[in-house]
Amino acid sequence: MALSRLSLRSTTFLKPSSLRRHVSTDTTPITIETAAPFTSHQCDPPSRSVETSSAEILSFFRDMARMRRMEIAADSLYKSKLIRGFCHLYDGQEALAVGMEAAITKKDAIITSYRDHCTFLGRGGELVDAFSELMGRMRGCSNGKGGSMHFYKKDACFYGGHGIVGAQIPLGCGLAFAQKYSKEENVSFVLYGDGAANQGQLFEALNIAALWDLPAILVCENNHYGMGTATWRSAKSPAYFKRGDYVPGLKVDGMDVLAVKQACKFAKEHALKNGPIILEMDTYRYHGHSMSDPGSTYRTRDEVSGVRQVRDPIERVRKLLLSHDIATEKELKDMEKEVRKEVDDAVAQAKESPVPEASELFTNMYVKDCGVESFGADRKELKVTLA
C-alpha cells in the first residue's frame, strides 16, 4: 500500500524531464552496509550488507515519520486530558517496528508489551483506530474497552498489547506453539523490554521454546531503562542476548532500521530451522516510561538530546535517502508535512467518534454470553440481557 502511494506521490513531485529521477520508486535492489556490526552468541552473525531498495527506504522514512507524529500527537492529547490512564510512547524506537515489518509477513505473529502503538501501526493498523482507542471511543481497535495498553489486530496476527510486564512472553510461546502445531511456516516475534528480561517467566518460556524447537523469536527492546531504573542497576548481566544461554542470541543496533530488518530476516530463517533465538535491540526512548514520568529524573537531558542528534532513526534514514540521491530535502519535508496532516486528520476524526454505549459494558464478557441479566447497583439501571 505504501508503495502505490509512493508512486503516486513521486509522479506529482517529478516533472517530466530528461533529468527525471526514477529512483524513489525503484525496487531494484541496492545493498547498504549497516553502521555497526552484529554481535552474536552461539551462532554466526548475519552479514552487514542489507538488501533493500529505494522504494523500501522511502517507505521506512514515511512509516517512521508517521509513527513519530502519532506519538507526539498522543503526547499532546494526553496533556489535554483526552487520553487518560497510562500512555507509553514509542518515539525513538520506531526503527524496530518498521524494520521488523520489512522482514516478515502479516502471517507471522507479533506480540508485545504495553508500548504498542507503533507496533499496531506497523501491522497495518489505522491511525484513526489507534487514536480512537486511546481516547476510549467506539471506533477504537478494541472498541474503547482496552485502552493504550491493549491494542490488538487479529487479522494481521498482532496479539497485543499487554499491561503486565513479561506476561506476554509465555503467550508468545503459545503463539509459536500453535504455529508449530498447525505446521504453518510462520514465526512469532515476542517483544519484551530490558525490565521484563529479569522476569522468571522469560526463562520458563525460553526453556520450553528451546525444548520443543518452537519458532519463537524473543526480541528484547533494550532502551536501557526499566521505568526509572537503568539496566546497570537492575541486571547483573546486561548482555540480554546472551541470557538465553543455550539459545543463540544477536545484538543489534535498534536505531538502524536496516540492521533491524537484517536481523529479523536472519532470525526468521533461524527460528524456522532451529528453534528460538534472542534478538537484543539496542534502542532508546525519548519520552519517559509513560506520560506520568518526565523521564528526566534518572537521566540527563543531555543524554536524551545526545541520542537524538547522533542516533535518531529517522534522521539516519533521511541522511541515507539524501546521500543516495533517492529524494531531495524538499520532498522529504513535504512528506513529513503530509504525514503530519494525516495524523491531524486522524485525531480530528477520532475526536468526533462516539463513546461506547452503556450496554457495551457487558458485551464481549463471554462468547455468546450466558443468558444472564445484569443490573446496576440499585437494580434499576444498566439492565442488560446478555443473550
Next chain:
Amino acid sequence: MLAEDASFTVTHVHPMRTLDGITLPHVLRFLRFVTLPGKKKMAARIHGGAGAGAATALSTFNPKKLVAPSRTNLPAARSSKRCIVAAAGSDASKSLRVGHSQKLIANAAVATKAETSATTGTGHELLLFEALQEGLEEEMDRDPRVCVMGEDVGHYGGSYKVTKGLADKFGDLRVLDTPICENAFTGMGIGAAMTGLRPVIEGMNMGFLLLAFNQISNNCGMLHYTSGGQFTIPVVIRGPGGVGRQLGAEHSQRLESYFQSIPGIQMVACSTPYNAKGLMKAAIRSENPVILFEHVLLYNLKEKIPDEEYICNLEEAEMVRPGEHITILTYSRMRYHVMQAAKTLVNKGYDPEVIDIRSLKPFDLYTIGNSVKKTHRVLIVEECMRTGGIGASLTAAINENFHDYLDAPVMCLSSQDVPTPYAGTLEEWTVVQPAQIVTAVEQLCQ
C-alpha cells in the same frame, strides 16, 4: 415420567422465567443443544438437570424417545444458543419424585452404583477419572485442535491417570509434557488459544495454579473483553483441588474462592463420573475459558454412565434429591457428606432438597431460586473457607435475590479459616462433617 413428559422435546426456554410474576434477575437460562456433526450421525442426547447418577428416576427412561432432532430440523434455530432443550428444574424434579423411594437417598461417600435402571441396560461402569479421560479422548478425536498440556500428562499418563493412554494415541504434540513452570505453560496455552487451538491445561494440583494466577486472571479472563471481542480463549483449565487425606496445607487448597472474582471465566465443579464426563466435554466445546474443578478424593467414584454421547450444561445445577423442608446447596466432595447427612435426616423425619450447584460461576440462580421458593430455607455446605468462599458469594446472591422467600437466614457451613493441618483428626475438623450438617438442618428447621 421423563420419557413421556413432553418437556424433553425441543422447547424454547425464555430467558426470563418468572416465579409468581416476580421477575428474577440473574436468572440463567441457557441450555445448549448438542449434536455431533460429521462422523457420528447419532445426535447427542441431552440430559436435563438430573444426572443419570441420580438413581431411580431413570428407571423408566426410554432413550429412544429422547433423541433430539438434528440441528437442521430446529425451527428458527438461529444460533446454537437459542435452542433448546429439556427443561430441567421443576418438571424434572416432579418426574424424579414419582416412584422415588426414600431409601434411595443413600449415597455413601464412595458410591458404588448397583445396577440402575439403566435406561436400556446399556451403559458402562467406570471410575470418575476414567470418565474424565473418556470425555477428553472423545473431544480430542472429534476436534484436532484440542490438545492437552501439563506436567506428566503425557508419558506418565497423568498424576491422577486422567490422561492415561492419550499420549500414545495422539502423540507428544497433542499431549504435551511440560516442564514445571505453571506460569509459562498456562500462558502458553492461552496464547495458543488466541490463535484458535483449544488447549486443556492441567494443573497437577489446583494449588499450583496460583503461580499462574496472572495468566489466568489477566490474559485468560480478560483478553476477550480488552480486545473488543477479537480473540476468544477457549481453554479448559482443570485439576484436582480440595482437601485430601492429610496432604498438607499447600496441597489442600480450594482455588475456586480465589478465581471466582475473575471476570470472563466460567467455573464448574464435577462430582460424579456422569457429570465429570459431561462437564469436561462441555467445557472443551465452550468458546469461553472454563475452569473445571475436580476433587482429589473423588477420582475413584464408580458409576454407570450412558454409552451414548452426552454433554452436561455448564451453567446448570443438578438436582440430587428433591425435597420439601430445606434446600441444601453443595458441590464437589461435600455433596457426599450432604447425602450422608441426608440419610440421617430422613430417618429423623426431614425431607431435604439437595442441589449440587455444579456451576460455580455463574450460579444457576434459576434452579436455586425455584428451590428456595419451595422450601424457604437454605443451607449451603461447601469446602471453601468461610471467608470469601463460594458459599459467601452464594449467600449474598441468595439474600439479594430471594430474600422474600426466606423463612430463616441463609446458613453456610464452610471449612475453617485455617491452613489445612496435616494431623488426621485436625484435618477432619477443618472440613464440614455430616454430623454438623444434620445439626444445622435441625437448627434451621425449628
